[in-house]
Amino acid sequence: MKNQDEFPDCFGDLEKIFPMGSKGLRETPEQCFYHCPVKTKCLQQAMATKNGIQVEEEIIERSTKAGAISFFERWSRKKQAHRRGLKMKK
Known part of the structure; x- marks a missing residue:
């Protein structure tokens, strides 16, 4: 390494x-x-940075608009990203 x-x-x-x-x-x-x-x-x-979480949310939104993921999957992924962001603040 x-x-x-x-x-x-x-x-x-x-x-x-x-x-x-x-x-x-x-x-x-x-x-x-x-x-x-x-x-x-x-x-x-x-x-793994705050900006990275925003990029992940951009990808989730594009996937939702394209019909690639359901409402519940969108909700779950956004919740996971939000939790990672909260951990960074600690």
């Missing part, structure tokens, strides 16, 4: 590694997707 000092400067920075694309959807830049050896851990770190 890498030491925190060995990670690139962009590590866990949601706006650098998963920015909003021109079509209104978040996209992983090519340099992250193909060339970064810590991309999975980096994205996990970014999604």
Whole structure:
């Protein structure tokens, strides 16, 4: 496992590694997707932040509008995201 000092400067920075694309959807830049050896851990770190929870809620809303998830699944996922956000505040 890498030491925190060995990670690139962009590590866990949601706006650098998963920015909003021109079509209104978040996209992983090519340099992250193909060339970064810590991309999975980096994205996990970014999604574990307050901004990551907001991104998760964006995805839930898009899924609901597309009919991909039911009302109850939406409610459950949003509740889980909210609980993770509360844990971060402690």
